[in-house]
Amino acid sequence: MSDLRDLYQETVFDHYRRPRNYGVLADANRKAEGYNPLCGDKVTLYLKVEDGVIRDASFEGAGCAIATASASLMTESLKGKREEEAMQLLEDVRRMVTGGEKAEGKLQVLAGVHEFPERVKCATLPWHTMKAALENVGQPVSTQ
Amino acid sequence: MRLLDKLTHPHDTQAQAWRLDFPVLSTRVHGKPLVYLDNAATTQKPQAVMEVEAKYYREYNANVHRGIHALSQLATDAFEAARSKVQHLINASSADEIVFVRGTTEAINLVAQSYGRSHLKAGDEIILSGMEHHSNIVPWQMVCQQTGATLHIVPINDWGELEMDAFDALLNERTKLVAVTHVSNSLGTINPVADIIARAHARNVPVLLDGAQSIAHLPVDVQALDCDFYAFSGHKLYGPTGIGVLYGKAALLDAMPPYQGGGDMIRSVSFEVTTYNALPAKFEAGTPNIAGAIGLGAAVDYVTAIGFDALVAHEQALLDYATPLVSEIPGLRIIGTAREKIGVLSFVLEGMHPHDIGTILDREGVAVRTGHHCNMPLMERYGVPGTARASFALYNTRQEVDALMAAIHKAKEVFRP
Numbered sequence: 359m360s361d362l363r364d365l366y367q368e369t370v371f372d373h374y375r376r377p378r379n380y381g382v383l384a385d386a387n388r389k390a391e392g393y394n395p396l397c398g399d400k401v402t403l404y405l406k407v408e409d410g411v412i413r414d415a416s417f418e419g420a421g422c423a424i425a426t427a428s429a430s431l432m433t434e435s436l437k438g439k440r441e442e443e444a445m446q447l448l449e450d451v452r453r454m455v456t457g458g459e460k461a462e463g464k465l466q467v468l469a470g471v472h473e474f475p476e477r478v479k480c481a482t483l484p485w486h487t488m489k490a491a492l493e494n495v496g497q498p499v500s501t502q
Numbered sequence: 503m504r505l506l507d508k509l510t511h512p513h514d515t516q517a518q519a520w521r522l523d524f525p526v527l528s529t530r531v532h533g534k535p536l537v538y539l540d541n542a543a544t545t546q547k548p549q550a551v552m553e554v555e556a557k558y559y560r561e562y563n564a565n566v567h568r569g570i571h572a573l574s575q576l577a578t579d580a581f582e583a584a585r586s587k588v589q590h591l592i593n594a595s596s597a598d599e600i601v602f603v604r605g606t607t608e609a610i611n612l613v614a615q616s617y618g619r620s621h622l623k624a625g626d627e628i629i630l631s632g633m634e635h636h637s638n639i640v641p642w643q644m645v646c647q648q649t650g651a652t653l654h655i656v657p658i659n660d661w662g663e664l665e666m667d668a669f670d671a672l673l674n675e676r677t678k679l680v681a682v683t684h685v686s687n688s689l690g691t692i693n694p695v696a697d698i699i700a701r702a703h704a705r706n707v708p709v710l711l712d713g714a715q716s717i718a719h720l721p722v723d724v725q726a727l728d729c730d731f732y733a734f735s736g737h738k739l740y741g742p743t744g745i746g747v748l749y750g751k752a753a754l755l756d757a758m759p760p761y762q763g764g765g766d767m768i769r770s771v772s773f774e775v776t777t778y779n780a781l782p783a784k785f786e787a788g789t790p791n792i793a794g795a796i797g798l799g800a801a802v803d804y805v806t807a808i809g810f811d812a813l814v815a816h817e818q819a820l821l822d823y824a825t826p827l828v829s830e831i832p833g834l835r836i837i838g839t840a841r842e843k844i845g846v847l848s849f850v851l852e853g854m855h856p857h858d859i860g861t862i863l864d865r866e867g868v869a870v871r872t873g874h875h876c877n878m879p880l881m882e883r884y885g886v887p888g889t890a891r892a893s894f895a896l897y898n899t900r901q902e903v904d905a906l907m908a909a910i911h912k913a914k915e916v917f918r919p
Binding site: 398400422423474 | 862864874
């Protein structure tokens with residue numbers, strides 16, 4: 359039986375209560391919106407990409423602890439990453455939250471999500487939004 | 503039967519007896535006893551209903567209406583008997599006014615496309631309320647797009663009640679239909695539908711009632727209400743999924759063009775001309791959900807045997823027990839505090855998203871629904887992303903309400919700042 363503490367770790371709470379990089383990014387050149395219509399998690403992601411490198415990232419939105427923490431941790435981990443590295447991170451996170459595999463550094467705190475399958479879409483929403491931002495997809499991203 | 507952790511609350515004796523009819527209620531989830539409080543989403547089924555459906559498949563499964571052999575006669579009799587049971591449940595004047603559909607959503611789509619498209623033109627107005635379920639919004643949006651009619655919304659006050667003065671102001675000579683929910687699935691509000699119907703009829707405007715949340719929790723008398731259409735789902739009434747009912751006044755249904763074409767809804771077919779069948783067959787194309795209808799009939803028998811007096815009293819008592827307990831919890835706000843409610847408690851907790859509340863409650867064995875409950879405009883009006891919603895049925899007990907309280911306290915502990 360999975361413990362709630364596996365899901366709601368201290369770091370998750372920290373990033374939920376004090377999300378990092380929260381707000382509009384003034385000089386963003388990529389933006390995307392993500393929305394989970396099943397439940398109401400919303401995230402708007404701003405990226406500043408130069409020469410294929412993500413220089414800066416920020417987000418806004420209303421979401422649950424998992425979605426918010428995931429977005430916050432994501433923006434921290436994206437800074438300085440090449441676009442291809444960011445897409446690889448998305449894959450790593452997806453495998454982590456669905457199958458419990460390892461991901462880099464602090465992102466590991468979301469590993470507990472894999473024992474709570476109903477929350478996978480909360481954790482992956484910001485990451486799918488990031489993909490849309492990089493690919494400059496027009497429509498808001500959904501986890502349907 | 504599972505071991506009870508505490509003594510049975512003295513007022514729950516009746517409900518404890520009813521619980522024995524529902525096998526799933528003795529399930530454990532995450533190692534805890536199931537506390538099923540998601541009845542507004544779907545209700546559990548008594549053994550009697552499951553047995554009646556299984557018996558149909560085991561003993562007399564056959565297609566209805568067209569057969570000449572023994573089994574098809576038995577199936578037809580059982581299917582039509584179910585229709586008659588529904589007729590009597592809601593006191594329709596004729597079984598011909600009972601159309602079997604898949605559920606409330608299909609019933610409303612039927613009226614929107616069949617009645618709506620043939621009656622509405624550009625400039626006409628439809629009145630809805632601000633607390634409608636998407637199934638009583640989107641079909642009307644679609645028919646408005648097709649016809650050029652427009653939607654007008656009755657606002658609700660902070661308690662979750664319709665502003666009737668605003669309703670009066672919206673009713674005018676261009677209004678062609680009022681579609682309103684009898685009971686709100688998020689707020690639990692019981693709307694003053696008799697009054698709404700009277701005011702609409704004074705202007706010759708027909709009224710459709712979304713009965714998904716009222717059918718199992720209030721006695722419904724369509725003749726007394728004088729509603730023009732009433733829609734509900736079997737699975738909200740302790741019956742199977744995939745079956746529902748549209749009630750319509752015979753004169754209205756008679757004048758409406760068919761919704762779906764196919765077998766059974768016809769009188770004769772040639773490639774040159776096809777004539778349609780009489781009511782209710784005209785609106786029942788193809789092989790229906792025979793097992794579902796027969797199962798729904800058994801569900802009607804089940805609630806009728808208990809009686810709505812006992813049912814309503816029990817659920818109101820649960821609501822009266824739960825509401826003050828929930829209100830006492832610091833940081834908790836109840837969404838939906840109308841004076842007249844059924845047993846639905848939606849709430850938000852400060853500093854916690856409904857999702858997180860729902861996950862922690864789930865791990866305590868308590869099943870509630872979290873999110874927008876297919877009421878996005880309503881959530882917008884209250885300025886919340888969603889709520890956590892507990893909704894009661896005849897088999898819930900005060901003991902289960904206590905379990906809900908304990909689980910909410912646990913959730914608050916986990917999220918303690």
